[in-house]
Amino acid sequence: MDLKQVLKNTRFLLRYHGAYNQVPKAVEEMCELITELSKNYGHSTSKEKIQDEIADVIIMMLQMAQLFGFDEVRKRIEYKLHRQNKRISLARKDFYDTKVAEAFEDNIHYGE
Numbered sequence: 001m002d003l004k005q006v007l008k009n010t011r012f013l014l015r016y017h018g019a020y021n022q023v024p025k026a027v028e029e030m031c032e033l034i035t036e037l038s039k040n041y042g043h044s045t046s047k048e049k050i051q052d053e054i055a056d057v058i059i060m061m062l063q064m065a066q067l068f069g070f071d072e073v074r075k076r077i078e079y080k081l082h083r084q085n086k087r088i089s090l091a092r093k094d095f096y097d098t099k100v101a102e103a104f105e106d107n108i109h110y111g112e
């Protein structure tokens with residue numbers, strides 16, 4: 001399933017169940033992921049369980065992004081990745097791959 005189909009399916013879920021139900025469901029799914037990731041510190045969960053909860057959270061977050069403004073969320077993702085990349089490049093010039101910076105610069109057309 002490609003991203004377009006994933007967005008179509010998650011948009012359907014949001015419309016079918018409604019924001020009133022899906023916002024608390026998103027919180028619930030995030031809590032389940034927090035629980036599984038926390039268990040991982042003690043190695044008392046499985047990789048499959050964590051993968052399952054990550055999938056649940058991504059499904060819910062795609063609904064939340066569409067509810068609160070998908071294009072703005074996408075812009076914030078790009079901005080934050082760019083900012084983080086810039087911080088790393090400044091802190092670790094010796095470690096930084098300039099090709100990564102070029103890739104970001106090619107795709108992002110707004111500054112900080």
Ligand SMILES: [Mg+2]
Pocket residue numbers: 029032033052053056
């Ligand atoms: Mg879950």
